[in-house]
Amino acid sequence: MRFSYFVLRRWLYSILVLFGLSILIFIIARMLPGDPARLALGPFALQEQVEHLRHVMGMDKPLPLQYWTYITGIFHGDFGLSFQTRRNVALDIAHYLPATVELVLVAIVWVLVLGVPLGVLAARYKDSWVDNLVRVMAFIGVAVPPFVVGLFLQLTFSYLLGILPTTGRLSLMTPAPPLRTGLLLLDSLIEGDFSALGDALKHIILPSFAIAMTGIGQIARLTRASMSDVANQDYIEASRGFGIPNRVIAFKYMLKPASIAPLTILGLTFASELSNAFLVETVFAWPGLAKYGIRAILRKDFNAVMGVVLIIGLAFVIVNLIVDILAGYVDPRVRIKHEEGE
Known part of the structure; x- marks a missing residue:
């Protein structure tokens, strides 16, 4: 299948999904009790x-x-009027969304920086104590709810050790940089305000890690399983026969073909991080879209609820579209499977 045709078809599917999502959201909102x-x-x-x-x-x-x-x-650009803020929902979303986007992006960085290396490490030392330790850590990451992780991190690093803050994006004594993008880390870099950058980093470490724990466990387990499958291939055995170091084999010859499955699930991981943010933002009093959405649900602000759900659905569809395209580009077999699936 030609790659351009594959991309076009994935675009059309994404548009249909968004269209169906908008209808579903509208019908559910109209079925809810209460007169707007x-x-x-x-x-x-x-x-x-x-x-x-x-x-x-x-x-x-x-x-x-x-x-x-x-x-x-x-x-x-008209999402309707919010009953709680008396503003266009689009303006409210534009105000709250950057905080959630920044939180989820940092969580994705945690997932990639920790999940993939842990999976590689477990596959390289398969059935050893290292592998067992990584598998236990991955199980804990998947099994423990994110808000419980958040509470544990607050108790440990804030109340007991006192080294990281518990709530908000900045300390009260730290002036916020001019908001160009709404992403505090990026805006601090643009302005060269390293004091605000350091403070923002300290505030985002705990909530982003709490959100990322599930994704770290999923990616670590999937990377381990994929690399274990690749390790049995003939060309890997031949590479070992030529005396190539195991570290080079793992990262140069095994990681790329084994990355297809983790890459595919990365879109689902992003959706998981967004759903985790709804609980974690509440625990850490993070002023993001999840906090706005929960408040809208409690106050039956239908336009705000529909806007938040639609934006989250849009983000989910876009990320999965990008992941599908990347997977199809890296491995042509993905395109063939999509064609056979039809």
């Missing part, structure tokens, strides 16, 4: 005022027409 107009005006509003607002919001129109108005508004 009544919630927006408060319990003491007159019925005439509620009916007028329902008309302004288009809620007295047929559902297909309501969906068309909603989806066309999204294409124009």
Whole structure:
């Protein structure tokens, strides 16, 4: 299969998934109990005022027409009005999203920096105490809920050792750099504000690691299994016969073919990190999209809930699209499997 055709088909699938997701979100939001107009005006509003607002919001129109108005508004950057902030949901998301993106990106760095080397190490020393230790660590990472990991990290590094902060993105005494991207680490680098950079790094270590624990365990186990399969290939045995050091064989000849499976699951890991962020942001009082979404759910702010879910779905689809394209580029067999699957 030609690579360009493979990419085009994955794009079309992604668009269909987003279209289906938008319909599902809209229907579920309309099925939830409570009148958005009544919630927006408060319990003491007159019925005439509620009916007028329902008309302004288009809620007295047929559902297909309501969906068309909603989806066309999204294409124009209009996610509707948030009842809790009285602003366009798109503006609220733009305000809260960078904090969550930064947290998840740092968590992904943890996953790659720790998960892959641990998997390689376990495969290289298979069935040894090193392998057993890595497998136990991976099991703990997958089994223990992220918010429990977060609480344990807070207890250990904040309350007992007192070396890392527990909440927020910056200390109260540290002035925030001018927000160009909303990513504090990047903005601090752009401004050359290394004091803010160091403080932001200290604040993000614990929550990002708590989010990453599940992904580290998954990637470590999958990398180990993939490299163990590759280790039995004839060309690996031939490389050992030529006297090539095991370290070179592991990282140069085994890691690339073994990376297809971890690369494929990386998209699911990203989705897992996003879902973990909803709990971890609450534990660490992190001012991100998850905190905004939870508050919207508790207050039945339907437009905000739909906006948050749609943005998370969009992120999930985009990441999986990128992962599929990378996997198809690295290994043509992936493209063949997609073609046979149809």
